[in-house]
Amino acid sequence: MSADSPVLSASAHQPLAPVLTSITFEYLDAPETLVADSLRHRSMVWTRNGHGLVGFGTAARLHTHGEERFARARAWFAQVVEQAQIVDPISRPGSGLVSFGSFAFSFTSVFESRMVIPQLVIGRDEEKSWITVTGSAKELEGLTYQQALARAEAAMADASAPKSAPGRIELTSGQLTAGSYLQAVDQALSRFEERGISKLVLARDVLAHSSTSIDLAGVMAALTERYGNCWTYSVDGLVGATPEMLVRVTDGLAEARVLAGTLDRAAAGAQEPGFAQRNLFEDPKQRNEHQLAIDSLTDSLNPISHGMNAPEEPFILELPNVWHLASDVRAQLRADTAGVLPTALDVAEIFHPTAAVCGTPTKKAGVLLRELEGLDRGPYAGPVGWVDSRGDGEFGIALRGGILEDEKLMRLYAGCGIVPGSVPEDELAESWAKMRPMRQALGAE
Numbered sequence: 001m002s003a004d005s006p007v008l009s010a011s012a013h014q015p016l017a018p019v020l021t022s023i024t025f026e027y028l029d030a031p032e033t034l035v036a037d038s039l040r041h042r043s044m045v046w047t048r049n050g051h052g053l054v055g056f057g058t059a060a061r062l063h064t065h066g067e068e069r070f071a072r073a074r075a076w077f078a079q080v081v082e083q084a085q086i087v088d089p090i091s092r093p094g095s096g097l098v099s100f101g102s103f104a105f106s107f108t109s110v111f112e113s114r115m116v117i118p119q120l121v122i123g124r125d126e127e128k129s130w131i132t133v134t135g136s137a138k139e140l141e142g143l144t145y146q147q148a149l150a151r152a153e154a155a156m157a158d159a160s161a162p163k164s165a166p167g168r169i170e171l172t173s174g175q176l177t178a179g180s181y182l183q184a185v186d187q188a189l190s191r192f193e194e195r196g197i198s199k200l201v202l203a204r205d206v207l208a209h210s211s212t213s214i215d216l217a218g219v220m221a222a223l224t225e226r227y228g229n230c231w232t233y234s235v236d237g238l239v240g241a242t243p244e245m246l247v248r249v250t251d252g253l254a255e256a257r258v259l260a261g262t263l264d265r266a267a268a269g270a271q272e273p274g275f276a277q278r279n280l281f282e283d284p285k286q287r288n289e290h291q292l293a294i295d296s297l298t299d300s301l302n303p304i305s306h307g308m309n310a311p312e313e314p315f316i317l318e319l320p321n322v323w324h325l326a327s328d329v330r331a332q333l334r335a336d337t338a339g340v341l342p343t344a345l346d347v348a349e350i351f352h353p354t355a356a357v358c359g360t361p362t363k364k365a366g367v368l369l370r371e372l373e374g375l376d377r378g379p380y381a382g383p384v385g386w387v388d389s390r391g392d393g394e395f396g397i398a399l400r401g402g403i404l405e406d407e408k409l410m411r412l413y414a415g416c417g418i419v420p421g422s423v424p425e426d427e428l429a430e431s432w433a434k435m436r437p438m439r440q441a442l443g444a445e
């Protein structure tokens with residue numbers, strides 16, 4: 001075929017990226033509550049402890065699926081960045097041109113992984129707040145600070161969100177009933193040995209039917225209030241508050257928060273002093289499960305970093321619903337032969353799926369998962385977050401959340417790490433505990 005054959009052209013596989021202009025202004029005298037004030041039903045959100053990014057509108061987006069979903073997203077964003085004109089006087093992680101991203105857990109999913117570059121982003125970190133406006137050069141010609149501010153105020157004043165009082169919520173089984181989940185855990189336990197698997201993370205889904213339209217701004221407000229220490233995310237109807245950081249990249253430094261090992265804070269006896277210490281920190285089954293997650297991260301990090309800094313022992317992360325065994329891991333990323341450092345999106349692809357959400361060893365666990373779980377996880381347990389034009393960014397694991405399937409219906413997901421010795425009924429109870437943040441945010445309990 002000739003070189004100019006349309007079949008072989010790059011654009012047949014890779015949609016052409018738009019040519020964008022992105023202008024950032026420092027948002028002077030922004031209120032402390034800027035991020036909380038900006039949450040809207042359809043805004044794109046990444047926030048923790050009052051800092052983060054809120055996006056409005058779409059300047060450009062890419063939808064993709066299958067095994068190449070990360071590669072396509074990376075290539076598309078790299079091209080966007082290369083072509084863009086970026087005016088960013090404050091130059092910090094999350095300022096300038098930014099894309100939100102949400103990726104399917106599995107290459108088999110029908111869910112479309114996506115990159116979304118908002119028209120307007122409001123950002124805030126420990127030191128500064130900013131507004132970024134993105135569009136065509138023509139649209140943004142001569143844009144002043146006052147005009148950018150007016151756009152931000154208009155986006156925040158947008159009343160399109162269903163601001164109704166929370167409705168009555170009824171929970172029903174999703175693709176996996178409680179009974180079939182118990183059965184799947186049992187079957188997993190009986191197959192570990194013959195399959196050479198030491199851990200499998202089995203998930204299930206529950207449907208939340210609301211009597212009124214579900215207001216995602218209200219859901220996020222509830223999550224940020226109670227789970228301020230988690231990363232609250234929202235991209236195209238996928239919403240939740242995850243305690244697990246897949247990777248944050250800041251100027252070549254990669255940081256991850258690995259979680260594995262869980263204890264329900266509503267369990268019998270949980271009020272007794274030392275309960276988490278005895279039943280989590282000192283429990284060999286929980287420690288083993290945690291170690292498997294650390295080992296899988298080490299394996300992924302080694303080829304792309306100059307060694308990693310992991311604490312000798314995990315700590316106990318206390319959330320309102322559960323305790324977790326947690327480890328914060330850091331590593332200096334290594335540049336490739338051309339001297340280019342991996343971006344947050346590159347590292348997210350390399351880390352995904354971790355043992356914390358799939359199992360050990362990953363490939364074998366993935367196969368058994370497809371046999372036993374029988375669930376299209378969609379974006380649940382996939383990377384969700386953002387990346388900027390410098391390659392800095394944050395991708396969390398989309399846990400403790402749900403997907404708005406229509407205005408009155410949300411699908412919630414939760415999964416549990418199954419290791420030899422796991423008790424099916426305990427795992428089912430743990431999955432309910434992991435859905436508690438969303439059940440509460442929806443007003444279902």
Ligand SMILES: C=C(O[C@@H]1C=C(C(=O)O)C=C[C@H]1O)C(=O)O
Pocket residue numbers: 201203244259260261262324356357399400413414415416417418434
């Ligand atoms: C799979 C989930 O959580 C993961 C599983 C954990 C466990 O089994 O102990 C702990 C944290 C997460 O890595 C979930 O919340 O759905």
